[in-house]
Amino acid sequence: MTSNIFEINYNGTGASQSNNALGMREMQERVYAKRSSQHLLIKAPPASGKSRALMFIALDKLHAQGLKKAIIAVPERSIGKSFRSTKLTDYGFYWDWEVLSKNNLTEQGTSKSKVKQFVDFMHSESPDDRVLICTHATLRFAFEQLADSDFNNVLLAIDEFHHVSQDDNSVLGNALRNILANSTAHVVAMTGSYFRGDSVPILAPEDEQKFDKVSYTYYEQLEGYQYLKSFAMGYNFYRGRYTDVLHEVLDTSKKTIIHIPNVNSGESTKDKYDEVDRILDELGQAVPDPKTGLWLVTEETGRVLKVADLVTEEGREKVQDYLNKMTSLDDLDIIIALGMAKEGFDWPYAEYALTIGYRQSLTEIVQIIGRVTRDSSNKSHAQFTNLISQPDAQDDEVFFAVNNVMKAITASLLMESVLAPNFKFKRKDRDDQKSSGAEMFVKGLKEPTTQRTKDIIENDMNDLRASILQESRIQTAIASGTDAEVINKQMIPAIIKQIYPDLSGAEVEEVRQQFISQSVVQSAERKEGVGQTDFLKMADKFVNIDELSIDLIDQINPFQRAYEVISREIDAPTLRLIQDYMDGQKMEFSEEELLILYPQIKQFLNENGRHPDKLSNDTYEQRLAYALLQLSQMKLKMENGND
Incomplete structure (x- = not known):
């Protein structure tokens, strides 16, 4: 049975889908307001319209701000189609987005020829050579043949920015750093997942401070949908072979994307083709359709499912071609994938993501969730379920397995913070200050006193949460049920100081209190009381929302629900091992x-x-x-x- 860590309900306001007089959605309008920024970082979820937002900005920079060229770099060729020529004037904008075929380097051609075309484009004086689309790889290789000054007066826009790293081994990261330092280029970076805690930071702190930031949250996106009203994220634990328990988590009435485990993970059987066969056998009687490349699977009820296998290389191009041409709800029922059907893949009818095995990257989780959180008339609810091998105290690798479970569970806590509404916390000094909507008053709260802490609280809380939750000491503390005061007052501020070494002790405390308040209140269950009084259920107690204090909040474990899932799903001997290990570390x-x-x-x-x-x-x-x-x-x- 799936244990949901959280379920969030949305009001379906339609705001994120409606256009203004210039043809812009809510997110795009917010980005366009910052069009004059030389360095702009856009954080917005999948399907929020980042590609078109970039078109609006690029056209303004070319026509109104005097820039001579615009380069759009995408991580892979398939995403290049998002930037094809578009008649924006039909929707009320000032100019159309036009890309010459020769300057769309995401289409066919050799890597060597594309690099040459890129270099020729940069040196061209032709008025036709204004916009170029290429992959990150082409940009990387072309940069090696260009001077930093060649990017003067040029807009460089990098889509899916999380692919760029400041690591010394990242050529693209080095290229970006040099362009920022040694040219007058305008840089726009766009991402649906910008987590410093994911691996190596994307930007060095001194470079990041050059960027103006525009954030459009997942909550804003989903709250503004028309059809999708709720999303849940949960886990199912199993022992043995995962294909033997699929019947417990599969619902073939839902449009489903199944991601099988990486061959190097503990959940993998090391034979991906056999895993696909076993999944098909679990679904019913499967026969190939030579016309489409799909599997036609007849269930016991007689219903025929259309299943796409994106794992098997042979015949995959035919399947992909079919998927690219789909137009109706009945064209497909299930996708089985390994590394595909994530970033840039669009199947709006998908409503259920079943992912087997722990995923190393928070960004990957965001991208998978993004596949099932498109707004579509066929669904009111979307679900992400992670099927994970249950740790066994008798197993020599029990701590490795526990570690993977903890990483998966804490990833869900991070996703909750992204998908749920954010609150603004203020110090309560008077009885007439009442919490309402997203504005919360807390007695004893230290409000930010410096611009540095204000910037962190306004722009970096999700990144900070990612870094904290990915700390092994926090994950172990969650699993062992460590005292709330130890987590809140000792462990979390130490990590904040580690991430932001320039902060004073007072500044660390300001950030800590905001972080703990957000974490505790966001995960609390809200209940309506008598009259206009609301209550929050925190640690099995109902608290009047207008009587919140920082002392009370500090007594609450912000990760309590994660511990409850772990203690419910993991057997007693394994839990005892975790707790003994924590006792030795604390x-x-x-x-x-x-x-x-x-x-x-x-x-x-x-x-x-x-x-x-x-x-x-x-x-x-x-x-x-x-x-x-x-x-x-x-x-x-x-x-x-x-x-």
Whole structure:
């Protein structure tokens, strides 16, 4: 049975789908307001209209801002079709988007010839050579043959920006860094998933600060749909072979995308073709359709399913050609894929994503979810289910399996923060200040006092959440049910300090309080009370929404629901192993943690008139005591002249 970590309901306002007088959707209008920015970072979900938003900006820069050329770089050829010529004037805009066939390098041609065409385009003085579409790879190779100054007065737009890394091994990352530093180029970066915590950061902090940011949240997108009213994300655990439990999670009445596990993952049987065969056998009696390349699968009821196999290389081009030409609801029922049917793939009727095995990348999860969260009249609900191998205490690799489960569960917590509404938290100083809608008043809350903390709170909270949730110590703390105060007051501020080393202690605390408030309130169940009073259900208690205080919030584990799923789905011996492991780790501290804990030790001494006790029954006090011991040992070493 699938355990949903969260389910979010939407009001279907239609706002994200309606156009203004210039033919712009809500997100595109927001982006266009920033069209004069030299460096612009656009964060918006799949299907929100980022491609057309870029067309609007590029045309304004070419016609009204005096730039001479616009280059659009996409990660793969298939996404290039999103930027084909479009009659924007038909919808009220000032100019049409026109791309000459010779300048669309995502169409047929060799890599070598495309690089030459790119270089020729950059050096061309022809007024026809204004817009060029290419892949990231073509841009990367062409950059090696061009000077940084060649990009002067040029718009460089990078679609699906999360493919770019600032890692030294990333040629495209280095190219971008050089263009930012050594040219007058205008740079627009677009992504549906911009998580620093995903792997290597995309931009160095000093480069990122050059960018103006436009964010359009997943919640805004889905809240503004017409048909889709809810989305849920959950997990199903199994033992043995995953193909033997598919009947528990498959619902063939739903338009479904099944992503089988990577061959290197623990869930894989190491034979992807056999896995496809077993899935087809589970569905019914399968026969190939030579005309379309699909499998026609007859269920026991006699119903015939149309199934696309994107795993098997032989015949895949025919299947892809069929998928590209689909127009109606009945054209397809199920897709079986491995590395495909993610980024750039559009099947608006899809409503159920069944993903087997833990996914390493948050970006990949976002892209998979994006396949089933298109607005379509055939669905009111969309579901993402992750089928994961259940850890076994008798298995030698139990900690590896537990680690994968934790990463999957914490990924869902991050996705909840993206898909759910965001709240604005303010300090409550008067009784007449009442929480309403997205505005929440909290007693004792420290509001941001510097521009730095304001920027982090306004623009970086999802990135910060990703970084925190991907920390192994946080994941272990969640799995072991670590005390809320330890997570909130010790572990989280230490990670914030690690991510933002330039912040003062007071600034760290401002960011921490906002992060904890957002995490706790966002995951709380909201109930209407008598009159106009609303209540939040937090840690099995109902709290008047107008009586929230930071002291109360700090007593709540922001990841409580994740722990509840783990404790329900993982057997007792395995849970005991996790908890024993955490017990062995919880009294070890990084330098960042010690910096955070030192003022807390002083505060404890002032309030209690004694040092914290290692034998205390209170975990928070125990940690303070062990931190004091480690600090004393460090001080002794320094006094003795030891490093």
